[in-house]
Amino acid sequence: MDTRFPFVDWFRNASPYINAHRGRTFVILIEGEAMASGRGEQLIQDLALLHTLGVRLVVAFGIRPQVREALTAAEITPNALHGRWVADRQVMTCIEQVAAQQRLWLEARLSLGLPSTPLHGVELSVISGNLVTAKPLGVRDGIDFDHSGEVRRVRAAAIEGLLDKGSLVLLPPLGFSSTGEVFDLDAAEVAQHAAVALKADKLILLGESAGLADETGALLRQLTPADAEPRLDQADPGSELYRHLQAACTAAREGVLRTHLLSWRDHDALLGELFTRDGIGTMITLHRYEQLRGATLNDITGLLELLEPLERRGMLVARSRERLEHEIDDYLVIERDGMVIGCAALHLFADARMAELACVAVHSNYRGGERGERLVEAMERRARQQGMQSLFVLTTHTAHWFVERGFRTASLDDLPPLKREAYNHARKSKVLIKSLSA
Structure with missing residues (x-):
């Protein structure tokens, strides 16, 4: 440059x-x-x-x-x-x-x-x-x-x-x-x-x-x-x-x-x-100048800008605007002075009483401030409130980070049937699970 x-x-x-x-x-x-x-x-x-x-x-x-x-x-x-x-x-x-x-x-x-x-x-x-x-x-x-x-x-x-x-x-x-x-x-x-x-x-x-x-x-x-x-x-x-x-x-x-x-x-x-x-x-x-809150449709553009660099590097699966709009209620965002600097999604698999923690992302300028931890903790609370017994995550780059936060290595067989069927074998994402029992 x-x-x-x-x-x-x-x-x-x-x-x-x-x-x-x-x-x-x-x-x-x-x-x-x-x-x-x-x-x-x-x-x-x-x-x-x-x-x-x-x-x-x-x-x-x-x-x-x-x-x-x-x-x-x-x-x-x-x-x-x-x-x-x-x-x-x-x-x-x-x-x-x-x-x-x-x-x-x-x-x-x-x-x-x-x-x-x-x-x-x-x-x-x-x-x-x-x-x-x-x-x-x-x-x-x-x-x-x-x-x-x-x-x-x-x-x-x-x-x-x-x-x-x-x-x-x-x-x-x-x-x-x-x-x-x-x-x-x-x-x-x-x-x-x-x-x-x-x-x-x-x-x-x-x-x-x-x-x-x-x-x-x-x-x-x-x-x-x-x-x-x-x-x-x-x-x-x-x-x-x-x-x-x-x-x-x-x-x-x-x-x-x-x-x-x-x-x-x-x-x-x-x-x-x-x-x-x-x-x-x-x-x-x-x-609050910086706040953690539920996402709205007004956040879609900010989410796309936040996620695009991570998707380009292969750290996250690409998400279209239409998919984000459809799943927007699953997301939490960290907003700082009008800018989305962090997000995470929680997708429920109610029949298995499990939830997927997905799309955990923090802007590169704001890492190191425990924002990722805040997102994970908030999603754990949300999952418990919904009656879920465990939380799972699929990751290609950050397995150690999740292990340090209480997740354990698991296998495809531990996932809900619907998620097993949708698993992308080409990405070879690692499966990690955390129990939500008190």
């Missing part, structure tokens, strides 16, 4: 996601640490690219390190509780100044139209304003938080109107009250409320961490809120992990289809998460 231009293959593989994301609403949080570290320029280019691809963007931004630096320069030491500053008048003055400076910087960079930039030839309107209303935190544990606040409401209709006109909406970590006051807000809370109010397709939280890891340090690709929320007890209140995890879980429970935890330190994180099937960070969703 000619690999002079590897990006061409990547572009082809990304095309389904380009189509899927066009016209969708994404709320993206960029923490202040990303800007302070010099990563702002690259992230803004990525945002510009998303805009040109038709994504409706709402960008919330944090300013914590910049405010901390301004307070230090002014020799102001703020009181804090549970990770939140007490925003008295002095502190609030610094917060307002830094927020204004950061907003202006972002607007300026998003207006860049030089020939070498993604926005060349594109007129992008960047809008900010009084789009978030707030209320004071009040007195907590005996401490008056003054101008530290929490989100009361996001003006979703106003933001939708701006997005409909092709604008990118900026949301600083500030909120406004009906009494004309300004309140300091947590940027992650702003992003979460915006995503929920807009019924956003995605909430993307860019922080220090690349996502959530298991006890071995391996990245967890997908979690439900129920899986992720116990980790809140292990995180320090006010820490970035706590804030992001709380925002992601709350948004997922309140209707945001997918929330993503990514690291701004990874230059490829944002585009890699959005335009590759497996992504780069951790996704939190109420709906």
